[in-house]
Amino acid sequence: MSVVDLKEYCNEGAGGDETFCSFLNNEFAGLATGLDTFFLLFAGAVVFLMQAGFAMLCAGSVRQKNVKNIMLKNLLDACGGAIGFFFLGYGVSYGRSSKTTADTLFLGNDGFMLFEFEKGYDDFIFWFFQWAFAATAATIVAGTVAERCKMVAYFCYSIFLTAFVYPVVVHSTWASDGFLSAFNEANRFMDQGVIDFAGSGVVHLTGGATALIAAIVLGPRTGRFHDENGNRLSTPNEMPGHNAALQVLGTFILWFGWFGFNPGSALVANGAADVVGLCAVTTTIAAAAGCLSSMLTDSVIEYLATGEVSYDLAMAMNGTLGGLVGITAGCSVVKPWVALIIGLIAGWVYLGFSKLLVFLRIDDVVDAVPVHFANGIWGVIAVGLFSDPVLQEKAGYKITHVGWFNSPGDPGLLLIQLTQIAFILGWVSITMIPFFVVLRCCGLFRADPLEEEVGLDISHHKGPGYALDGPDKSALENFENSKHGNNVVFLPPPTNETQTAPAFVHPPTDAPNTYADSGYNSGTDQSA
Secondary structure (H helix, E strand, O other): OOOHHHHHHHHOOOOOHHHHHHHHHHHHHHHHHHHHHHHHHHHHHHHHHHHEEEEHHHHOOOOOOHHHHHHHHHHHHHHHHHHHHHHHHHHHHHHOOOOOOOOOOOOOOOOOHHHHHHHHOOOHHHHHHHHHHHHHHHHHHHHHHHOEHHHHHHHHHHHHHHHHHHHHHHHHHOOOOOOOOOOOOOOOOOHEEEEOOOHHHHHHHHHHOOOOHHHHHOOOOOOOOOOOOOEEOOOOOOOOOOOOOHHHHHHHHHHHHHHHHHHHHHHOOOOOHHHHHHHHEEEEHHHHHHHHHHHHHHHHHHHHOOOOOOOOOHHHHHHHHHHHHHHOOOOOOOHHHHHHHHHHHHHHHHHHHHHHHOOOOOOOOOHHHHHHHHHHHHHHHHHHHHHOOOHHOOOOOOOOOHHHHHHOOOHHHHHHHHHHHHHHHHHHHHHHHHHHHHHHOOOOOEEEHHHHHOOEEEEEEEEOOOOOOHHHHHHHHHHHHHOOOOOOOEOOOOOOOOOOOOOOOOOOOOOOOEEOOOOOOOOOOOOO
16 A cells, blocks of 8 residues: 555545554654654754865965964854853744743743753754854854954854854744744734845854954954055055865865755755755855856956956855855745856855955955855845745745845835845844954954964964974984985075075986985085
């Protein structure tokens, strides 16, 4: 007997055995719950893997002398975020002590430290999934303030953001009693509520706005926009990262993580297959479009200005991430061809805002602000322009208002989306500006200039991130005198800055190999 036959057998009025059908329904319900739990577990784990992506991207984008520091900050985002979200964040986001009232609340008021779970509330997997999102919002700031921010300030910020600032935004948009929430059945804002399916506004705009404020209050890295005498440089010092391979690896890990971020925001697998599949497709298309539009536009601008053409890896990587951020809010309510348009525009938004930051002398090491702040805004607005009524309804939203281009006479949804942007910008500003200013006034925010010059790895973390010392000198001498070293010619390094090492030295006839060792400097060496 097939599943269809069993359903027909147990339909009301079909004459099926009540005891058997009750047992069967319970079994199916258990399977559906288990499937949904595993779906959220897998999606949450993939989202958490984005922490590794951010870490690799940041590590490759900073200079060699600050690698340990930025890696530790990314780790502390996850740890500090877990503590903050455990104590306060989840309760502020989703807690509600009186679930029988229809009051709209500014923030939740129970579920702190998961005490509510001990009373029979068993949705632990939802806490895990939401914590992964909170940690993502926190880690956006790491790359922006890299190479000059103190550890204590960063750890305090991570806890404060995940415990209070971010959860208030979550509650407003995703909780069943949030004032902007589309799931507030008793009192939807403008009878619709905001559509931010996976968090262009909630996660990325919140994190990006925090990063922008931090960068302004903290100030640029020493030597980025001014010389050693404090004079403004006509052309900013680029200060490129030390490892492009880590940057690309981080970008790919983040792209992979977005497949948990966007499709996983359906929250269930049972009955949501179409929505999950659409999210995966729109996410892919927007990312690809953002990469190409950002990189190629930058190349065209360079050609028009100089007559030369090059292809900037950073533009490609951040254009990809910009496209991902731009599609996050509307991945479930726009058609694939619209995702292409959103991604193309996202690439241009990133490119333009990146240039604007340099013009304004705001130092963002990894360009997190153009990616998350600017494209977070664009992603929220894009829903107000392009949301499709059929897809909107299938994703679980009302269709009182739809995308402006699908209903030219009704800009209602666009106004709702703009309201969310205004709320997030206002809330983050009134909380994070005083927070960072107090840290700076207390001397807890910025590293000492000398510490910054030598690198935060040495000044804060007991040594450099890379062990670049050559072999021990005595070991090299012993090897030279051994039977294996007889055929090796050692080339001592230059003795001063003007002298260069020889490109080629003819070895003795009995020495077929030449070995150049930059760490060998023996005054008694007679082998070369």
